[in-house]
Amino acid sequence: MMGLTEDEIKALITVKTERAHETVNEVPVHIQNGFYRTAANRLYYACYYMVSALLLKNGFETQTHKGIITIFSLHFIKTGIISQQEGKLFRDLFEFRQAGDYDELKDVSKEDVESRLEPARQFISTIEKLITM
Helix, strand or coil, X not given: CCCCCHHHHHHXXXXXXXXXXXXXHHHHHHHHCCCHHHHHHHHHHHHHHHHHHHHHHCCCXXXXXXXXXXXXXXXXXXXXXXCHXXXXXXXXXXXXXXXXXXXXXXXXXXXXXXXXXXXXXXXXXXXXXXXXX
């Protein structure tokens, strides 16, 4: 896989996991400062880092966000390892981030971000449990 040793893969998984936690912990600061689009971005990326760590642990490689969503869906959601609800959350966070980053006419409110924060934290926790199994 990518020419990495087993130890390098483990180290990369650890870095991605730490980055997921660090990133989700940024969100309340962005909310407090009124940076809702940035908060939306960070919510998605926190979950993205965790999913990419899970895929890496399981030998999957992808180069795109859509690729990560597709592989995650095929191998973890459709198989029942991850719930449909959590799969929907990950796709929602991707679309929420896309709208916040690229659609200037889309309003991203404090409530939009706050309503997704705890589900994102739970999602990260769920994925982390799978990684450490």
